[in-house]
Amino acid sequence: MSNPVVVEVLRGDRVESAHRGAGAVVDAGGRTAFAFGDVDRPIYPRSAVKALQALPLIESGAADRLGLTEAEIALACASHAGEDAHVAAASAMLAKAGRDVGALECGAHWPSSETAARALARRGGTPSALHNNCSGKHAGFICLACAEGVDPAGYVSPDHSTQRAVTAALADMTGAALRAETRAIDGCSIPAYAIPLRALAHGFARFATGQGLPPQRARAAARIRAAVAANPAMVAGEGRFDTEVMTLLGARVFTKTGAEGVWCAALPELGLGLAVKADDGAKRAAQTVIAALLRRFGGFSDVLGPFAAPPLLNWNGIAVGALRPSGALA
Amino acid sequence: MSNPVVVEVLRGDRVESAHRGAGAVVDAGGRTAFAFGDVDRPIYPRSAVKALQALPLIESGAADRLGLTEAEIALACASHAGEDAHVAAASAMLAKAGRDVGALECGAHWPSSETAARALARRGGTPSALHNNCSGKHAGFICLACAEGVDPAGYVSPDHSTQRAVTAALADMTGAALRAETRAIDGCSIPAYAIPLRALAHGFARFATGQGLPPQRARAAARIRAAVAANPAMVAGEGRFDTEVMTLLGARVFTKTGAEGVWCAALPELGLGLAVKADDGAKRAAQTVIAALLRRFGGFSDVLGPFAAPPLLNWNGIAVGALRPSGALA
Numbered sequence: 001m002s003n004p005v006v007v008e009v010l011r012g013d014r015v016e017s018a019h020r021g022a023g024a025v026v027d028a029g030g031r032t033a034f035a036f037g038d039v040d041r042p043i044y045p046r047s048a049v050k051a052l053q054a055l056p057l058i059e060s061g062a063a064d065r066l067g068l069t070e071a072e073i074a075l076a077c078a079s080h081a082g083e084d085a086h087v088a089a090a091s092a093m094l095a096k097a098g099r100d101v102g103a104l105e106c107g108a109h110w111p112s113s114e115t116a117a118r119a120l121a122r123r124g125g126t127p128s129a130l131h132n133n134c135s136g137k138h139a140g141f142i143c144l145a146c147a148e149g150v151d152p153a154g155y156v157s158p159d160h161s162t163q164r165a166v167t168a169a170l171a172d173m174t175g176a177a178l179r180a181e182t183r184a185i186d187g188c189s190i191p192a193y194a195i196p197l198r199a200l201a202h203g204f205a206r207f208a209t210g211q212g213l214p215p216q217r218a219r220a221a222a223r224i225r226a227a228v229a230a231n232p233a234m235v236a237g238e239g240r241f242d243t244e245v246m247t248l249l250g251a252r253v254f255t256k257t258g259a260e261g262v263w264c265a266a267l268p269e270l271g272l273g274l275a276v277k278a279d280d281g282a283k284r285a286a287q288t289v290i291a292a293l294l295r296r297f298g299g300f301s302d303v304l305g306p307f308a309a310p311p312l313l314n315w316n317g318i319a320v321g322a323l324r325p326s327g328a329l330a
Numbered sequence: 331m332s333n334p335v336v337v338e339v340l341r342g343d344r345v346e347s348a349h350r351g352a353g354a355v356v357d358a359g360g361r362t363a364f365a366f367g368d369v370d371r372p373i374y375p376r377s378a379v380k381a382l383q384a385l386p387l388i389e390s391g392a393a394d395r396l397g398l399t400e401a402e403i404a405l406a407c408a409s410h411a412g413e414d415a416h417v418a419a420a421s422a423m424l425a426k427a428g429r430d431v432g433a434l435e436c437g438a439h440w441p442s443s444e445t446a447a448r449a450l451a452r453r454g455g456t457p458s459a460l461h462n463n464c465s466g467k468h469a470g471f472i473c474l475a476c477a478e479g480v481d482p483a484g485y486v487s488p489d490h491s492t493q494r495a496v497t498a499a500l501a502d503m504t505g506a507a508l509r510a511e512t513r514a515i516d517g518c519s520i521p522a523y524a525i526p527l528r529a530l531a532h533g534f535a536r537f538a539t540g541q542g543l544p545p546q547r548a549r550a551a552a553r554i555r556a557a558v559a560a561n562p563a564m565v566a567g568e569g570r571f572d573t574e575v576m577t578l579l580g581a582r583v584f585t586k587t588g589a590e591g592v593w594c595a596a597l598p599e600l601g602l603g604l605a606v607k608a609d610d611g612a613k614r615a616a617q618t619v620i621a622a623l624l625r626r627f628g629g630f631s632d633v634l635g636p637f638a639a640p641p642l643l644n645w646n647g648i649a650v651g652a653l654r655p656s657g658a659l660a
Contacts, residue, residue: 011514121449184650280612320515
């Protein structure tokens with residue numbers, strides 16, 4: 001990987017650290033509007049594709065048969081912070097499928113929200129799989145299985161019918177071949193398939209517009225976008241980029257982070273999809289890059305300016321440095 | 331920065347992320363035994379030089395005049411996790427100087443130990459400056475000032491006599507000119523001076539051996555090394571690399587992390603100093619590199635093997651990948 005430096009971390013006037021990366025902005029017809037770095041090497045999109053993985057839940061009719069709310073559909077696309085509302089919604093989804101926390105196969109971890117984690121500790125609690133940032137996605141998988149009359153047990157396996165439907169949707173949307181050779185295991189134990197950034201951006205342009213999709217899928221994509229836009233607090237959490245930006249901009253932007261420095265986004269009005277990855281896996285780098293790209297291509301300078309060049313404050317609140325996009329993104 | 335890739339992060343068989351970096355292994359005479367990347371560009375060593383910054387506390391006689399224990403001297407060199415023992419020792423140091431938490435100018439943050447943070451939350455507490463990972467270093471500065479009859483107020487300023495003594499020791503040990511032009515502000519508000527990795531490694535070789543140092547400083551360095559070796563739990567915390575490695579290897583290794591992907595170390599028996607920085611600031615990268623270097627140059631394969639190629643486990647405890655040194659470090 002010899003991708004360009006895309007974000008510099010300044011302390012005082014000096015570059016203390018620097019992040020390399022790649023990214024693509026693609027329209028629904030597959031035309032690349034902008035790219036930097038190697039956007040054809042397959043990378044693991046991780047949680048950045050949860051909205052695409054949620055398509056079968058909607059287009060199968062499972063969400064409607066179980067009566068999922070729009071907030072719950074948003075949670076199925078979330079990497080949530082483990083706040084009370086997230087835990088309650090994941091629990092409610094499982095109840096609608098006739099299951100409970102015991103059906104989740106994602107593993108448990110403390111809420112990623114430090115506030116939520118401390119509140120849980122303060123009341124003497126310990127985390128369950130409901131607090132796992134992926135519990136909404138997993139609850140969605142379980143809802144899909146149950147609504148289809150399938151035993152959800154083992155739904156994280158690539159061979160389970162639910163996971164096969166999820167993988168097929170991801171392959172169709174991105175045009176990427178998702179084979180065992182490009183498969184690894186994600187943090188929550190579901191399959192992680194490597195997909196080029198250019199294909200991911202194309203997939204999100206199609207997700208944003210419905211262009212080139214069968215009508216049922218296009219409707220499902222629009223419904224997911226609307227559900228997320230109406231419930232941005234469900235998708236991440238208080239103070240998180242995805243929640244904050246979609247709260248400010250509503251349905252004009254869809255944005256979703258993934259582990260190891262991945263970010264995918266869409267600009268529905270402009271028919272563009274975006275996908276970036278920091279070579280080193282740094283979230284701060286990917287967030288700065290996606291903010292810079294959304295600002296440039298979406299024209300949201302006022303809203304996204306602060307996210308594209310965030311100051312670094314020390315423990316006394318003194319501004320000691322800043323992040324800044326560099327190179328082709330400067 | 332176009333330093334080589336030094337650590338690869340694998341998911342399955344595929345490189346998911348990669349870290350670039352630079353590092354140097356230097357002897358006390360200033361001979362470079364091994365180097366990769368640009369080791370002459372000044373970088374901020376951050377907390378990796380706390381042991382050098384603690385030299386004035388010892389060589390001035392301040393530590394003895396105030397009756398600091400060896401554990402407290404170790405804490406003065408620490409980036410501690412905010413465990414109860416760390417907080418108690420920092421508090422005790424301040425009491426010996428006739429001060430309390432109010433004298434600390436480092437700012438407050440929750441313990442970096444999640445266990446300690448949750449325990450604090452569980453008992454309804456909130457963090458103070460004593461929980462700041464730098465509180466031991468700051469308490470040491472305050473002890474130095476008070477023992478010398480100087481008002482500690484403003485000790486974080488580059489112009490305060492205490493900070494001038496600390497800066498002079500750092501400059502003398504590394505041979506680097508520490509000027510206002512290479513100065514920024516650290517996370518705890520003290521000055522952060524940029525110093526080349528080669529000079530840092532040389533400084534730690536001199537710290538490790540006393541070679542070329544005035545007798546009083548050589549004795550102070552030996553005392554700090556002994557204090558840290560006898561109290562490795564003070565320097566970082568449970569499960570942290572520095573604590574674990576020095577618990578296993580005692581005085582044969584000195585190792586200290588710094589923010590933004592810096593690590594410094596010393597092998598006293600071999601007379602070598604080491605300094606590394608990950609370009610992107612990633613701690614996981616710097617830790618893997620320093621472990622690989624200590625394994626290679628120190629011959630501690632059994633102890634350091636697991637740290638130099640740590641597995642990545644997911645939330646279900648499944649091994650989904652690993653970190654591995656690459657390029658010149660493979």
